[in-house]
Amino acid sequence: MYVLRRLLALVGVLIVSSFLVFSAMYAAPGSPENFLVQGRTVTPEVLAAIREQYSLDDPFFVRFWNWLTNVLQGDFGQSLTNRQEVGDLLANRLPTTLSLVALSALIIVILGIGLGIIAGVRDGIVDKIVLLGSTVGFAVPTFFAALLLMSVFSVGLGWFPVFGSGTGFLDRLWHLTLPALALALPSAAVVARITRTAIREERDSEHSVMAIARGVPARIVLRRHVIRNSMLPVSTIVGVHIAGLIAGSFVVEYAFTLDGLGTLLVTAVQRKDFAVVQAIAIILVAGFGIINLLVDLLYAAIDPRVGTRHAS
Amino acid sequence: MKKKNVAVGLVAAVSLALTGCAGGGTTSPAPSLSTDDLLVTTPEATGELDLATWNLPFGEPASLDPIKAFNYPENTVVANLCEGLMQLQPDYSIKPNLAESVDSPDASTYVYTVRQGVQFWDGETMTADDVLYSLSRQLDPAEGSYWAGGLINNVASIEKTGDWEVTVKLVEPDATFNSYMVTPIGTIVEQAYRESAGETFGTPAGGVMCTGPYSVGDWNEGQSISLLRNDDYWNTDKVAKTKQVDINFIVDSAAIANALNTGAIDGSYDVPLGALSTLQNSTEGTLNLGRSLQLVAIIGTGNGAFADPAVRKALMLATDREAIADTVFEGTAQASRSLIPNNGWAYGNSEFEAGREDLTPTGVDIDAAKAALEDATVDLSQPIKIVYPSERTYYADIISEISNGASAIGLTVEPTGVPSAQFGAFFSDPEARAGSDAFVTNNYMDVPDPLAFLRTIVGTDGSQNYNDYSNPKVDDLLSQAAAANDEDDRASLVNEIQDIAMADLPWIPIVDPSVRLFLNNRVTGVPASFVYLYYPWAADLGASGK
Numbered sequence: 001m002y003v004l005r006r007l008l009a010l011v012g013v014l015i016v017s018s019f020l021v022f023s024a025m026y027a028a029p030g031s032p033e034n035f036l037v038q039g040r041t042v043t044p045e046v047l048a049a050i051r052e053q054y055s056l057d058d059p060f061f062v063r064f065w066n067w068l069t070n071v072l073q074g075d076f077g078q079s080l081t082n083r084q085e086v087g088d089l090l091a092n093r094l095p096t097t098l099s100l101v102a103l104s105a106l107i108i109v110i111l112g113i114g115l116g117i118i119a120g121v122r123d124g125i126v127d128k129i130v131l132l133g134s135t136v137g138f139a140v141p142t143f144f145a146a147l148l149l150m151s152v153f154s155v156g157l158g159w160f161p162v163f164g165s166g167t168g169f170l171d172r173l174w175h176l177t178l179p180a181l182a183l184a185l186p187s188a189a190v191v192a193r194i195t196r197t198a199i200r201e202e203r204d205s206e207h208s209v210m211a212i213a214r215g216v217p218a219r220i221v222l223r224r225h226v227i228r229n230s231m232l233p234v235s236t237i238v239g240v241h242i243a244g245l246i247a248g249s250f251v252v253e254y255a256f257t258l259d260g261l262g263t264l265l266v267t268a269v270q271r272k273d274f275a276v277v278q279a280i281a282i283i284l285v286a287g288f289g290i291i292n293l294l295v296d297l298l299y300a301a302i303d304p305r306v307g308t309r310h311a312s
Numbered sequence: 313m314k315k316k317n318v319a320v321g322l323v324a325a326v327s328l329a330l331t332g333c334a335g336g337g338t339t340s341p342a343p344s345l346s347t348d349d350l351l352v353t354t355p356e357a358t359g360e361l362d363l364a365t366w367n368l369p370f371g372e373p374a375s376l377d378p379i380k381a382f383n384y385p386e387n388t389v390v391a392n393l394c395e396g397l398m399q400l401q402p403d404y405s406i407k408p409n410l411a412e413s414v415d416s417p418d419a420s421t422y423v424y425t426v427r428q429g430v431q432f433w434d435g436e437t438m439t440a441d442d443v444l445y446s447l448s449r450q451l452d453p454a455e456g457s458y459w460a461g462g463l464i465n466n467v468a469s470i471e472k473t474g475d476w477e478v479t480v481k482l483v484e485p486d487a488t489f490n491s492y493m494v495t496p497i498g499t500i501v502e503q504a505y506r507e508s509a510g511e512t513f514g515t516p517a518g519g520v521m522c523t524g525p526y527s528v529g530d531w532n533e534g535q536s537i538s539l540l541r542n543d544d545y546w547n548t549d550k551v552a553k554t555k556q557v558d559i560n561f562i563v564d565s566a567a568i569a570n571a572l573n574t575g576a577i578d579g580s581y582d583v584p585l586g587a588l589s590t591l592q593n594s595t596e597g598t599l600n601l602g603r604s605l606q607l608v609a610i611i612g613t614g615n616g617a618f619a620d621p622a623v624r625k626a627l628m629l630a631t632d633r634e635a636i637a638d639t640v641f642e643g644t645a646q647a648s649r650s651l652i653p654n655n656g657w658a659y660g661n662s663e664f665e666a667g668r669e670d671l672t673p674t675g676v677d678i679d680a681a682k683a684a685l686e687d688a689t690v691d692l693s694q695p696i697k698i699v700y701p702s703e704r705t706y707y708a709d710i711i712s713e714i715s716n717g718a719s720a721i722g723l724t725v726e727p728t729g730v731p732s733a734q735f736g737a738f739f740s741d742p743e744a745r746a747g748s749d750a751f752v753t754n755n756y757m758d759v760p761d762p763l764a765f766l767r768t769i770v771g772t773d774g775s776q777n778y779n780d781y782s783n784p785k786v787d788d789l790l791s792q793a794a795a796a797n798d799e800d801d802r803a804s805l806v807n808e809i810q811d812i813a814m815a816d817l818p819w820i821p822i823v824d825p826s827v828r829l830f831l832n833n834r835v836t837g838v839p840a841s842f843v844y845l846y847y848p849w850a851a852d853l854g855a856s857g858k
Contacts, residue, residue: 031737047740049456082374083515084533092533147566155570162570163562163577164535257562257571259534267371270732 003293010289014282015068021281022064025274032056032080032272054080067278077275081268086279089264094283096165097260099172100249103180104187105242112188113234116195117227120203130192137189142248146182146255153178163257179252187241194237198230205229231302239295243288350603350655350826350840353402357837357854361554364835364853367580369568372561373537376528377514378496379449379457384582387496387845389559392539394522396498397424397443398490400846402839404658404760406491410438410500410523414493419485419795420468424493426476430546432502433527444472445503447480459497462768462775463489485795487802488764491658494846495758525552525851536560539850553837553854572597578832579853581844585706588642591830601644602827602840605656605757608710609648609819610698614779616749618696622687623723624817627696629681630717633674637823640709644828647674648821651769651813652762652806660803664762667807671814681721695724699738699751702729707752710822745778753819756842762806763793770813781818833858 033050051057058066070077076086119130140148154162166175202208203226211221250262261280268276373386381390399409408414411424430438449455450464457464466483473479482489492498505513505521512518516531525545529538539557560577562568565586571577572587575596583591583599591599612618618627633647646654649671657664685692698714700707711727718725728748737744738751745751755776757765768776770786786809793805829840836856838849 031741045453046456046458046460049453053456083511084517088517089533150567150570155574158574161576162574163560163567254564255567257535257560257564257567259532264534 003297006289006293006296010286010293013289014285017285018068018278018282019064021278022067022274023060025269025272025277026060026063028272032274063274067275071278071282076279079268079276080273081271081276086275089276090261090279090283093259093261093264096176096258097246097249097253097262099165100176100180100183100252100258100260101242101245103173103176104184104245104249105238107180107184108188108191108238108241111184112191112238113195115188116192116234117199119192119196120199120230121222127196130196134189134192137185138193140185142182142186142251143255145185146179146252149178149182150255165258165260176258179256179258182255183245183249183252187245191234191238191241195230195234198233199226202226202230228302232299235295235298235302239291239298243291246287247284349601351600351829352603352841353839353852354600354829354831354836355856357553357835357852358857359553359855361835361853361855363556363558364554364579364850365577366557366559366850366853367562367568367571367577368559369563369565369580369582369584371563372534375514376520378499378501378520378522379455379459380514381496382458384845385561388581388849389537389539390496390499390520391844391846392526392557392848392850393520393524393528394496394499394501395524395848396494396496396846397500398493398498400491400494400759400843402841402843402847404841404843406494406658406759409494410443411493414490416490419487419489419797420482422480422482422490423473424478424480426478427546428476430523431544432505432521432523433542434502434505434521435544436502436504438500438502438523440472440474440476440478442503443478443500444470445506446500447478447498449501449506450497457496459495463492463497463764484791487794487796488759488761488767491759491761491764525550525848526557529556534561550848550851552848552851554850557850557853572830572832575832575834578835579830579838581827581829581849583828583830585641585644588644588828592642594830597830597832600827600829600831600840602829603655603842604825604827605653605760605842606825606827607648607651607653607753607755607757608645608822608825609651609753609755610714610750610822611753611776611819612750612779612817613745613748615746616696617688617690617692617694617723618749619779620688620690621816622684623690623692623696624820625815626681626685626688626721627714627718627723627725628817628820629672629677629684630721630723631714631820631822632676632717633822634676636710636713640706640713641823641825645823645825648824649674650810651819651821652765652810653757653824656757656760656765657762657803658760659799660806663800663803663807667803667810670807670811676717678720681717685721685723692723695726696750697726697728697748699728699730699735699748701732701735701752703732710752714822739776739778754825756845762810763790763802766790766806766809766813767794769818770809770816777818779818781816783812783816786812 033047033056067077078084079086079089115130119127150162154160160178161175164175166172208221208225211225212218249260250266253260253262261283264276265280368385368388370384373389375386376390376393378390378394381387395410397409397411398406400406410427410430412427413425415423426440426443432438447470450457450460451467466486468481468483470478470480500523502521509518514520516533519528523546525542526539527542529540531537537559539559541552541555545551562571565584568580568584569587569590572580573590573594573596612624617623637645637647650668698711700711708727708729711725715725767790768774770781771777771790772782772787789805789809793802796802796805827840827842834856835853837852837854839847
């Protein structure tokens, strides 16, 4: 019931956000047919023919209504730029972005939480190194990390390819490792920080101190009381960061020339390619909503009290 | 010129000996590029290759339909797929191609004898009907050709006048018409295929059907497109040397530099300025500089102080264009002496070279600039707004150099960046231009004919005449030149037009960028001159034997 309600709310959010995006695109300067002809001087007749073909002269609400009713029937429309079905266009791009985001998420979880736990549990030099590393990781912008990784591991050492997203599972993994690392770096740094703080707080909390005092083995205290409890704030932050990856993937997609959604979105916005922008906006919003929903469900799994609170 | 490695091929040597040196630069000792150094082609390939990789630095083509191909990405690909009635050669000469011959009894009539025995990729034979259909697509507004207007408006009729003959008649005589048959205006597609493909023609789903040395293989959207060798190519002397060419769409200049410098990609035309420093020192390959038809210029909109020819003249004289060529373009461009890119002609060589010598040299002359400014009749205190697409930062560098020159003579120049979607409108929408005084252009001649190029800029109805320039004398000279059958006569008439254009300066020419071609050591053969938009360059690409 709770999940259903959340999903319905998500649909509402999707409609509102797509309307906002549509309005913003409509209001932005420039016109798609001018971009189509790429700054070439063409006759007014040709421009008129293009406007006619794409119904660019219809009033604003008519265009939005037509778009919305078509989407509800499963038709996302045609790209203005290359006259392709948006569905086909996205079907080619989605796997790259999804694999990139999945790989980054994995890196954030393993690297971020793993290092955070180590730094939280161990004091001294290990903690200092992780702290320093996370500061650097957070401070380095994604595009710079991409350039750095590329020039060291692709150009310098030749271990990884310099562009492209590969075909087949292993090839794709090989192609996407550096981009995913560059994309995950700042988030992993934040997650490591938060994990470390949460672990330290839990270690000093009354129930942990009490458990240790009662003679419960340190390992069990760590696993059952410290790590599990500290995962509540950590899962929120991981969820938010993973959801943000989809939108943030543009920078690495551009730097590594990956055929993902991010690059498609940016070119589509530049060209005022309505149908494509709308479809990607929907995917981004839906992705964000679904990941947040999953995080909330994960909450309930970590802490049973959370679930009962929502059900009431 | 220690920065560039110039590999001079045999053809290059021969052809450059013919063109000689037209470099001015008498007022400045700056090491500006002389035309002698510019290549026409690269050394011929010695062997075949199974696979070569290429890059399109301006991104993915939007369509493969020839009539929608009017820019670098589309034309660079389509040139290998679809062929014209005529073909532009690396030395800028024009040869019959899908036409066996052309006969022009006068400058208003062009009779094309269609070549027999030419097959489309699907094995169908090309007929005069395909030719008639393809040429007529330009006239049909529903087809939406980007090439419509200008030259096409002057077409009176296109008719099939024999089993293997198609005749084009023009309203006004135009000696440049035939040279446009090398462009998509003269490109032939299969009628039956075009009609059945409908709206998908030219897209990754629908593709195209042409006669060229390559056909379309996999189109991996957002990433690359494969060209596959046409083993049954009609011109058996020119069958492609490489079995498959994968063309990538990498646009980031750092990524391009890395891909070329590691050998992940074999070659690219138009390598971005940001990649030059890496590529000039590459051990993996060579940066070749080729003869070009390109021009970077500032176009007046007819507004503000820039509307006064005296102001434009003063700005040109005060701007250190040689510095722009040397720094912004890192020595890969020449300061422009004329609105006609240097060596941008296929006839009248001695006439054009002599005409060029009469023009003002390219060096800075502040005194002359100040003198020119005295003739100005406008309010000189108003800032001059020059618009550029903000994604292309090198324009900002160019405009800031112009601004330096302007302040030396008491003028103010303001660079204004706009997003490229908005910038595109400057070329077709007068309303978009309304608020600004000038905008930048990276222009190129469609065909190596100065008449065809100048006509678009200074003709009253010129397609690139953005400031309503109109001079009855120029219009008269343009029609005379278009009707002139003798090429030297035409060249000397064009020189007269050039003199007026360089005095009135509807555009301020800044630099002539050379072709920037990077080739890995293992490949060679492609032309280095600016013909890759219409000439099947990939068919010449092969192994260097190194």
